[in-house]
Amino acid sequence: MSSNLIGYLIGLPLFGAAALLLGGRRTNKWGHISATALSASSFALGLKLFNDMLALPTEERAMHQKLFSWIHVGGFQVDAGLLLDQLSICFVLLITGVGTLIHIYSIAYMSHDHDRRRFFAYLNLFISAMLLLVLGDSYLNLYVGWEGVGLASYLLIGFWNQKPAYATAAKKAFVMNRIGDMGLSFAIMISFVTFGAISFDSIKEAAPQASTAALTAIGIMLLVAATGKSAQFPLQAWLGDAMAGPTPVSALIHAATMVTAGVYLITRSNFIFDLAPNAQTAVAAIGAITLLFGALVGTAKDDIKKALAASTMSQIGYMILGAGLGPAGYAFAIMHLLTHGFFKAGMFLGAGSVMHGMNDEVNMRKYGALRKFMPITAITFGLGYLAIIGVPPFAGFYSKDKLIEVALNAGGIKGYLFGGAALLGAAITAFYMSRVVILTFFSQKRWDDNAHPHESPILMWLPMAILAIGSVASGFLFTSGDALKNWLEPVVASHGEGEHAELLPPMTVSVIALTLVAIGVGYAIFKYRAESNPNTPENVSIFTRIARRDLMQDAFNEAVFMRPGQVLTKSLVSIDENVIDGAVGGVGSAAVGSGQLLRKLQTGFVRSYAALMLLGVALLLLAIWVVTQ
Amino acid sequence: MNFVLENIGKTATPEAVQFYIMAPLAIAAALGMLIVKKAVHSAILMAYVMLSLAFFYIAQDAPFLGIVQIVVYTGAVMMLFLFILMLVGVDSKESLVETIKGIRFTAITASLGIGVLLIVLIGKATFGFPANGLESANAGGNVQEIAYKLFSTYVWAFEVVSALLITAALGAMVLAHSQRVTPRATQRELAIRRFRGKSLSDAAGKPAPGVFARYNGVDVPALLPDGSPAVESINETLKARGSVRDPREFSLKEIADFSGNEGEMR
């Protein structure tokens, strides 16, 4: 029965990670090959399971596998169980597919690094943790995977931990993720208190009987968790710093998979959000804020990886916005997630290729006219670019436009706000992505003579090419005949329950969107077409300065959280040293001091001893007198 | 807190008179013992206190104890004290300046406290019955009654205390005993030393005090045949005390001046 094979999806890469980490340097020669092979076999297994699922009737497509009985404490029973349904299989294929391509890419990209084996071990660890996240059948199993990807992200961001700045970036990512993890913990706790169980199936059944307050609380906590993992406002500051890791890491974790875990969580918890409209509105609002935030930050970044990171933040904002719009939006959020996985990973790999050719230079001001020297990279990157800005018939057009439609159709003031934000975001996205492409591949050559741009080896451009094909074709595949929407319907009930009336016909929406995109692209071409300044301009407007500083988010975090936190820590340390240690030490010195005092009694004179005895007798008699009063 | 109202019985008037005379004197003597400089004076005052205590015992129907107090305490113990005082220094004076800071104050405060508290506590104590007096207990005579008690109920304590007495005597002997460092010289050796010494002038022994002088007290040195004082006859202790007298006081000439008889031998 194919449900018995679900566990192997997780087990194969986990075994790979364990073998490489425990085997140590002995495995250096073949470590990367085995890791890639195990990841590919996971992908093959995922394809097989997908095939089996297609053959089953719709009601039976959700496969369960119980690995072992995990927690059995009184009324709290959690099994280590896996659930493979229509939603999970999408993620499984995305993770293993894009993951395997990135493994192949990394063989060439990390070929000069003598810690390559460790890198592949961490990559496999990440794949297995992410698979556990999407395959878990209860919130607690999901949490294990959640923590696992957090760990893998920390290990991979700080991979080159010889540089203190990179290690600090890894720490920052981990700490901000932790805040989100607390949200997930609280959500699990509230669920247990409200429902008595934490598996998806049991909560789905029991949700309609719970109070709206409890459901809203759970929803808000899940939203906090999602903002932490998916780098949404207000926990988004770590994503830019996470670019300190090697480029394949940025491509896999911080573009395609880990940061989408928040979207998965919200979509999986649709039965809670659908019954808690306030929480759902909060989700949509956070998504809308973040998509604008990321877009604005992306316009001012000169580091190509940071610009792409800001773009990721913004695109995930779109997905969260979609997931916050109820049953109408879940399917399109997932669709955008899948297409984003293709084109963003492809663009990151392309950026890696450019960096590889330009001696690891990340500043776009030092690029320029690279299309002549790296044609394959330019073409694959360009296809991804067209997909992200939403040009038909590429993938982004279908997913993003549908999201804008659903936003506008949300009804009332919400519709205007969210729809307007989505449209504005589209325009800004077009602008800054065009800026990236023009500065890198077009405009004037701005690099100095000791850079020798060259095309990357085949192991690097082949995955980029495959992902580019995905960017081109996937959108069309998902939308034709509402394929994805119908596929996901049993899970997210996306059959349009409570669908509002259309604000604008879809064609109008598409035309408006494309017009805005054209304006953005045009402005970027106009501004950067002939750019020849290799240095970052200093006298820029105040808005550019604010955007360069991530819209002051880091400054805000430091002032409001970090410095008071440091003050608190320092005061606690000083209390520990002075008050507590002082008390303990004080006891010691008091003992010594009283000893010094008492020493003075030892005069050696018999008479003084006799006098003390007399005093004692007098006190004794006093006591007797007092007692017999 | 009652001093006199607590009526446990009244004594007869003679006893009261005796008490009111002797008690203040005894207390004054005790205070004096504290204050006087010379140790011998303290000893004398102490003896007086012992005697008055003996009177108190006899007044309270304890004649045996009273006599024992005189014989043992005033007789033996105080004599022992005086002997030791003689050994240590009869004239030793003690300055009344206190060397250890704060002792006088502590002692006086503590003792005032003790005294006052004792008197208060005794005053508050109730006996619950009138004083019986010892007429019935002394029915067969005090000594006989004490003897009966001593040899029947308290015989074990009696035996132990006697062992203690013996031990004390042995202990005193051991402590006061001084070990000879050199072996005792026999008479033969002494004689050899006398005749084989530096000169024969001392071979016949030295003249005793008074042989060439007219006074044979220890505090006057003996005279040699030529009239000069013999250094060896001067007592070291008396010399240290400055009690040695000049032998010329007792020369014939002065006595002749005194009595008017010149050269007359007595």
Added chain:
Amino acid sequence: MNPINYLYVASLLFTIGAVGVVVRRNAIVVFMCIELMLNAANLAFVTFARINGNLEGQIVAFFTMVIAACEVVIGLAIIVTIYRSRRSASVDDASLLSR
């Protein structure tokens, strides 16, 4: 007159003896004050015997006297020994156990 008065006298004598032990420096005088304290206790015992009407108090006073005699013997022997080695009869000179 109340026989309790003997007890007051005994307390006073005891107190005076206690002060004497602390204040005087000559070892022999200190010893005499100790004897004074013992005698005060003896007086109290005899008074109690008289008040209670039996001879127990006198017996105890008798034993106290014997013990005091033994103590005097040994104590004076000690004083003599110390005097012989140190040539001084002051209690303040035996202060080698100071800090």
